[in-house]
Amino acid sequence: MPAPTVPTDLERWLASNDQRIHDELFEFLRIPSVSARTEHNPDTLAAAHWLERKLAAIGFTAETIPTPGHPVVLGEWRRAPAGAPTVLVYGHYDVQPPEPLELWTTPAFEPTIRDGKLFARGSVDDKGQLWIHVKALEAHLATRGTLPCNVILLAEGEEEVGSEHLAAFIKGHAERLACDAVVISDSSMFAPGIPSILSSLRGLAYFEINVVGPSSDLHSGMYGGAVVNPAMALAHILSTFHDKKGRIAIKGFYDKVLPFPKAVLAGMKKLPFSDTRFKKDVGVKTLGGEAGKTTLEKLWTRPTLEVNGMLSGYTGEGAKTVLPAKAMAKVSCRLVPDQDPKVIERLLKAHVKKVAPAGVTVTVEALHGGHPWRADLAGKIFDAASRALHAAFGRAPIIQGEGGSIPVVVDFQKILKVPVLLVGFGLPGENAHAPDEWILVDNFRRGLRAIATLWDEYTK
């Protein structure tokens, strides 16, 4: 088979509309649709309506459908030839909170290009990647007046707060959302120039631990030494979560962990990955985690437990001699097949109960969870993606795992019972949830071409 190429008509249209495509993306990125903050609810809604209008403008029927949380934007184009397949493209229009604001080089909601990177909150996660799909569809409709397959585009506004209402939405609209494959671009490539298809995602079980001691903050001199300090109690609890070898010391935690397919593990070892480079990117001299595992194994195939946040007592400038009344930690586990977030919740709660010292009250609240996922790496949509990526990036994609979680992937697969293709255009170091989030402009352009090509390849 000859090396696949981007169809000439689509390539020409994308090249000549490049500036407009960027300008519109900038508009999208300027809307601070921070789903976690109720004060941004009007912005989040504005982003939904903006997207709905853009879908209508390219020839889709589009509507913004309310949920008990942020709405779903649903675009549909169903005029493909009889017998053509239907694909569902999923993305999200909400973004992470931008804080800490002072660490952004340029403002989070003022998109700026520097050194070939487009910086903005949402640039890669996920507005930029969602925009790739919208504009790839427009390329087809604008040049040919048609698409080779029926397309449903579903964009939610709650991905960054756990997609609370999405599963119910999919279930409630299962007939309307019926399709042959789901395509999602909300992930990263393995490395610059190396297009990637995801083979697995880790699941998530996120908790808040609250430790309450005395009924109010106490003077540490007048009371210190006789009252159990909630911050010390919390530190003790957190310190019991790992053993000395970096393994999670919660009883039963690893019971349901399946071994990864040998072929995937073998492929992993061949990838051009360097610990030295990884350390440099992250800014550390020594790596951590489970003894005896490679970094990619740790990131893609092993479950974790991390502290995401911690707060107690006086944290301002200088010294305040307070014995805090309470302490809080946010703690989350990444899960791998077949760990279940509900089971992990039960195990973690039992562990905390066992190690919590007397003299304080400890509560554990599950904030949200998602199942881990593993792709079925055979079938039409994967073959098509492989060729489309090859066409846009000049080389065949690699298969990679992913340490993060996209809980909706499991929902789509379970409810719609179709394969899910995860193909993303971010890059390591993109700061998806940190200040100075970026997407490589070149990846955005190649992503557009890859996705535009995908629909041709899928229906060949």
Place this chain on the structure above:
Amino acid sequence: MPAPTVPTDLERWLASNDQRIHDELFEFLRIPSVSARTEHNPDTLAAAHWLERKLAAIGFTAETIPTPGHPVVLGEWRRAPAGAPTVLVYGHYDVQPPEPLELWTTPAFEPTIRDGKLFARGSVDDKGQLWIHVKALEAHLATRGTLPCNVILLAEGEEEVGSEHLAAFIKGHAERLACDAVVISDSSMFAPGIPSILSSLRGLAYFEINVVGPSSDLHSGMYGGAVVNPAMALAHILSTFHDKKGRIAIKGFYDKVLPFPKAVLAGMKKLPFSDTRFKKDVGVKTLGGEAGKTTLEKLWTRPTLEVNGMLSGYTGEGAKTVLPAKAMAKVSCRLVPDQDPKVIERLLKAHVKKVAPAGVTVTVEALHGGHPWRADLAGKIFDAASRALHAAFGRAPIIQGEGGSIPVVVDFQKILKVPVLLVGFGLPGENAHAPDEWILVDNFRRGLRAIATLWDEYTK
């Protein structure tokens, strides 16, 4: 010896001037002399000048002496008969910030009497207690035209911000401040109706620990499991500070701890103290600290290590899947004789260095420190205080320790080389550094009588 009594002339004068004494105190309390806030600098200076005028009005020579910070008010009366001793009375005219304002029942700087308590910022800490001394001196001078001893009254304006310039002031004026004893009323009685003399104060060594890992916050999914988490590292460090018996596990920490005098420990056991009541006051069901020690032993005679504050990563509402770049804790030790804050700093730093995991950079900064203090409970000034308190409160005082720190006590003792008497009229629960600070009106009245009597007893 018959039970001591308040001299009739002083009693009569105090009774007939009661209203004026209260009115003047109200004036003093209305000045918001918050030393921590530069916007209150004019008020802090106004409080100094107000006090200077009042000292002049009772017959003292008085001046407001500048320091690099807030000024010292120095009053002197040196016309006692030849051979009479000289005493130095210390107090402070600055107060804690009043925030949070909304938690005050009546405004912080509008003194109000309710249920026999005088509520105002500074009512007990320390304007009210300083005023006891000024008016007790006036009682002598107004009734007899003289005092039985020479008196230096030194009031500083930086006690609530660490008395930064006081030690230098005492050193720089050591000759002028030469005396036979120092008397300080800036503490509390053991319980209502039980006058108290302080036998000890704990010292302080306050630190900030910073743990730095990756160069920015990371996505906990994409990096979690392979990068050392600074919050987990900090929790681990904090968890190593105590052993299972509640003892501090820093090597050498207890080396310089002197055993407390047996008589003091025995006296402590006889005090009307109830763990049940203490637990109820604090709002906990179980107490903590060193196994095998009573609560009063823990609070007064044993060193501590407490976490005062802790901050890392995401601490807002909901879930954010971040692997924090850094984590911070404020940690402080209360010290007992002969522990030295500088030595404790060295030991704590060595401990942290030993237990800090690889993959993060840990720094420990000493924020401030103060030496512990133990009273020499024999000698003329203590005997006199014992009788004067008996006269005013109808019972002999108890000897009590104090868990908090008053660093200036050590400065006076070291520089002037004289005994320091700590006799205070506050009460547990007085909210010295919190909203609704109060002093019991009855304690204020009895305190006036005790201190007025003290000068007679001291020179008998």
